[in-house]
Every structure is written in C-alpha cells, then in structure tokens.
Amino acid sequence: MERLRAGVALCGSYCTFRNAVAAFERLCGEYDVTPIMSERSAATDSRFGRAEDFRNRLMSASGREIVDTVVKAEPIGPKGLLDVVIVMPCTGNTLAKLANGITDSAVTMAVKAHLRNERPVVLAVATNDALGANAENIGKLLARKHIFFVPFYQDDPVKKPCSLASRLDLVEDTVAAAMEGRQIQPLLAEAK
Numbered sequence: 001m002e003r004l005r006a007g008v009a010l011c012g013s014y015c016t017f018r019n020a021v022a023a024f025e026r027l028c029g030e031y032d033v034t035p036i037m038s039e040r041s042a043a044t045d046s047r048f049g050r051a052e053d054f055r056n057r058l059m060s061a062s063g064r065e066i067v068d069t070v071v072k073a074e075p076i077g078p079k080g081l082l083d084v085v086i087v088m089p090c091t092g093n094t095l096a097k098l099a100n101g102i103t104d105s106a107v108t109m110a111v112k113a114h115l116r117n118e119r120p121v122v123l124a125v126a127t128n129d130a131l132g133a134n135a136e137n138i139g140k141l142l143a144r145k146h147i148f149f150v151p152f153y154q155d156d157p158v159k160k161p162c163s164l165a166s167r168l169d170l171v172e173d174t175v176a177a178a179m180e181g182r183q184i185q186p187l188l189a190e191a192k
C-alpha cells in the first residue's frame, strides 16, 4: 500500500526539538515524510542544540532536502504534493499567523498551499502563551475546516499557567482521525 505523504514542519520551539526530532524520526517509519522548517528554526542555534545538527537529522531520517523557504513550499499546493501537513512543534508565532491568514514563512506557506487542496493540517502546539495571547487564535483554528490538533495539556500550570504542550506520542492517531475528517478526542490530554 502507498504510504501517506506527510509534510512534517518544525517551528522554533527549541525546547521541544529533542522530542520533536525523535517523533519526526518515528514518523519517517510510518509515512513518506517531507521535512519542512520555518526559516528561524532552520537557522537558530540555541542552548537546546545546533540548527545544523537538527537539519542533518531531519534529512537523514527522511532522505529529503528540507523545505525551508516560501518559494520551496509553494509547489505543495499546485502540485498536490502532500496528503497531510503536520506542524510539530507549532509555535505561538506560527499559530497566530495561521489563524489570521499571514503567510510569510516556509511553514505558513506549506499550510496555506496544502489547504488550498482541502486536505488536513495537524497542529502540535507548544507555546507558553497558548492560554494567554494565543488562546483566541487556538479558538479560531479549532473552528476552522481541515485543521486538527494533537491533544494538548498544561505542561507546568504553576510556573507557566498559560503554557500548553502537545502529546507527541498521539501524532499518528491524530493523523489517522484527521484523514477521516475527525478531531481525535479527548482533545485535552493528561501530561505524559
């Protein structure tokens, strides 16, 4: 059977990168994965690791070059290159842009191009303003057609009361439901 063609897009939630890159490598065993990175995530070294090392791991696991510019992401729409786009991790910045129709990065372009084909987008939110400045954007996206969320939880309600993180172990289940047009439930998950 043909494998699902998944665009897996990483945004600049660098503290999530270790887990996200491990999840990315796991997804490569399941799907035909095209790596996508926001310009910032493709270029930023942080205390959580070097951009070049992360890039190399994504290319080595997927066997493909990284889509890391708006120009490289644009053909996803007209050529119908993907069955699903998974944004993992999805920053508050990218959430806000997606909710408000702003397309100025490889990731937002990949999502916009893919949505033109009315195919599913799966978001794995990781941001400490998810229940603050970005709460309304999550609300908007929850109501939007073809957008689905990986179940999320409060990762530190005491020290970061507005923060949400996503259950990356549930990405494949979220994708399976999204491919049938369903939001996986429960959306509010326990931390794992």
Ligand SMILES: Cc1cc2nc3c(=O)[nH]c(=O)nc-3n(C[C@H](O)[C@H](O)[C@H](O)COP(=O)(O)O)c2cc1C
Pocket (backbone or CB within 6 Å): 010, 011, 012, 013, 014, 015, 016, 038, 039, 040, 041, 046, 047, 090, 091, 092, 093, 094, 105, 126, 127, 128
């Ligand atoms: C060390 C570090 C960690 C960060 N972690 C997060 C995070 O977990 N979630 C988030 O939304 N933004 C985080 N940011 C901020 C984003 O990287 C920033 O908003 C960036 O513009 C996101 O761009 P992108 O959405 O195009 O990837 C972090 C920044 C740095 C330097």
